[in-house]
Amino acid sequence: MHHIDVKILDPRLKETPPHYATPGSAGLDLRACLDAPLELSPGQTVLVPTGMAIHLADPGLAAMILPRSGLGHKHGIVLGNLVGLIDSDYQGQLMVSVWNRGQQAFTISPLERIAQLVVVPVLQVGFNVVDEFSSSDRGEGGFGSTGHA
Numbered sequence: 001m002h003h004i005d006v007k008i009l010d011p012r013l014k015e016t017p018p019h020y021a022t023p024g025s026a027g028l029d030l031r032a033c034l035d036a037p038l039e040l041s042p043g044q045t046v047l048v049p050t051g052m053a054i055h056l057a058d059p060g061l062a063a064m065i066l067p068r069s070g071l072g073h074k075h076g077i078v079l080g081n082l083v084g085l086i087d088s089d090y091q092g093q094l095m096v097s098v099w100n101r102g103q104q105a106f107t108i109s110p111l112e113r114i115a116q117l118v119v120v121p122v123l124q125v126g127f128n129v130v131d132e133f134s135s136s137d138r139g140e141g142g143f144g145s146t147g148h149a
C-alpha cells in the first residue's frame with residue numbers, strides 16, 4: 001500500500017474527507033469546490049478547483065483524472081483535456097477541466113462529484129536511440145491494418 005500526502009484546501013471537504021468512495025471502487029471522487037452553482041452551456045469548458053492537493057512524491061507513480069461515467073454518458077460532461085495527468089512532483093491544487101460536450105446546458109452544484117482520480121504506476125525507462133528495431137510480427141502496421149472482423 002502506498003501512502004500519499006494530501007492537503008485539504010477547502011474546509012468544506014473536511015466533512016467529506018478523501019476516501020475511496022466504496023469498497024472495491026478504483027477512483028477517488030473529486031468534488032467541484034465552487035461557491036455557487038455554475039451553468040455550463042453546450043460546448044463550454046471551465047477549469048474547476050477540487051479543493052485538494054496531493055504530492056505523489058515517488059516518480060514511479062502518477063495520477064490520472066478521469067470522467068465519471070454517469071455524467072459523461074447521460075449529460076455529456078467530460079474532461080476538456082480528455083484525461084488529466086498529475087505529475088509526481090506536482091503540489092498545486094488538483095484542477096478539473098470540465099467540458100460540456102452535450103447539447104443541453106448543465107449546472108454543476110457546489111461540492112458535486114465531478115470527476116475521479118486514480119493513482120497508477122509509471123515505469124521508469126531509458127530510451128535507446130537506434131537506426132533499426134529488431135523485427136516484430138506487426139512491424140509498422142497500425143490504424144486498422146488488421147481489418148474489422
Ligand SMILES: O=c1ccn([C@H]2C[C@H](O)[C@@H](COP(=O)(O)OP(=O)(O)OP(=O)(O)O)O2)c(=O)[nH]1
Pocket residue numbers: 065081083084085086087088090093094095096097
Ligand atoms: O487535469 C489536470 C491536468 C493537470 N493538472 C496539473 C497537474 C500536472 O502535474 C500539471 C501539469 O499538467 P501537464 O503537464 O499535463 O500540463 P502542461 O499543459 O504540459 O503544462 P506544464 O507546462 O505546467 O507541464 O497540472 C491538473 O491539476 N489537472
